[in-house]
Amino acid sequence: MLLSNLESVPGHTIRQQIDVVYGSTVRSKHVGRDLLAGLKNIVGGELTAYTELLEESRQEAMNRMIEKARSMGANAIVGIRFSTSNIAQGASELFVYGTAVIVDPVMPKLPDPFPQAN
Amino acid sequence: MDGLIIQIVIFAILFSVGFGFGRYNERKHLQYLDEQEQRLAYIRVNNSRFIESTLPGHMISSNVVISHDYFKYAIANVQNMLGGRLTSYESVVERARREAIVRLKLEAEKMGADQIMGIRLSTTELGMQGGMVEVFAYGTAIQAK
Numbered sequence: 001m002l003l004s005n006l007e008s009v010p011g012h013t014i015r016q017q018i019d020v021v022y023g024s025t026v027r028s029k030h031v032g033r034d035l036l037a038g039l040k041n042i043v044g045g046e047l048t049a050y051t052e053l054l055e056e057s058r059q060e061a062m063n064r065m066i067e068k069a070r071s072m073g074a075n076a077i078v079g080i081r082f083s084t085s086n087i088a089q090g091a092s093e094l095f096v097y098g099t100a101v102i103v104d105p106v107m108p109k110l111p112d113p114f115p116q117a118n
Numbered sequence: 119m120d121g122l123i124i125q126i127v128i129f130a131i132l133f134s135v136g137f138g139f140g141r142y143n144e145r146k147h148l149q150y151l152d153e154q155e156q157r158l159a160y161i162r163v164n165n166s167r168f169i170e171s172t173l174p175g176h177m178i179s180s181n182v183v184i185s186h187d188y189f190k191y192a193i194a195n196v197q198n199m200l201g202g203r204l205t206s207y208e209s210v211v212e213r214a215r216r217e218a219i220v221r222l223k224l225e226a227e228k229m230g231a232d233q234i235m236g237i238r239l240s241t242t243e244l245g246m247q248g249g250m251v252e253v254f255a256y257g258t259a260i261q262a263k
Contacts, residue, residue: 002176003176003177004175004176004177004236004258005167005177005236005238005256005257005258006167006168006169006235006236006258007167007168008170009176010170010171010172010173010174010175010176010235010258010260010261011171011172011173011174011175037185037250040185041185041186041187041188041191041249041250042132042135042136042139042187042188043135043136043139043140043143043187043188044136044139044140044143044144044184044185044186044187044190044210045143045147045184045185045187046182046183046184046185046217047183047184047185047250050183050244050250050252051181051182051183051252054181054183054252054254055181058179058181058254079167080177080256081238082179082238082240082254082256083240084240084242084252084254086242086243086244092242092244106172
């Protein structure tokens with residue numbers, strides 16, 4: 001599955017647009033992680049545990065979207081957008097959407113067999 | 119009375135620890151960002167959606183969560199009452215954004231790209247009392263020739 005957040009997939013042309021596909025996941029924080037984050041709040045800096053948690057969750061949302069696109073017979077998703085919302089205390093929803101399309105690779109230009117003499 | 123003194127002592131300890139470590143962490147982080155940004159300057163970044171490219175490429179993403187320190191938290195509370203710019207939080211958000219873009223470029227470097235198109239940044243606030251900020255960056259990396 002080719003993914004792109006542009007209007008097209010680089011190096012490919014869109015043959016057919018199928019439908020909008022989306023995937024989402026709601027995640028809440030781990031108690032242990034929250035405790036550590038509380039400590040980290042005093043000294044500042046990066047919270048690696050949260051970075052990883054959010055990355056995993058986004059990957060899961062993306063996998064759901066890709067699964068949907070695959071079941072529709074698409075081979076690429078273009079115009080991907082992400083959005084995040086806090087729906088409850090300590091829980092957030094990660095949402096991703098895009099357009100499922102069928103693309104063809106652009107043929108590499110062959111050298112002209114009969115170059116014009118000038 | 120005793121309780122108040124203990125509270126003040128705890129506050130003073132957290133305040134000074136936050137000041138010391140926060141300062142140190144921030145300086146180290148800014149130095150790291152400067153180095154990486156200079157090294158990765160060859161990767162061009164733009165945010166236009168309509169540029170067509172014949173070279174292959176795919177979407178990459180990166181994220182980072184950065185928290186404030188206790189010193190910044192205390193200062194921000196005071197500034198919040200007075201209104202105006204929250205200068206102590208501005209630096210936190212800026213660092214998070216720069217870090218996210220640096221990581222995106224590192225990701226692009228890994229796949230041998232020299233251009234990132236259609237870059238988008240989104241910022242989310244985490245945590246109940248605020249102060250934790252997540253920056254998520256994504257874009258389409260284009261393979262170098």
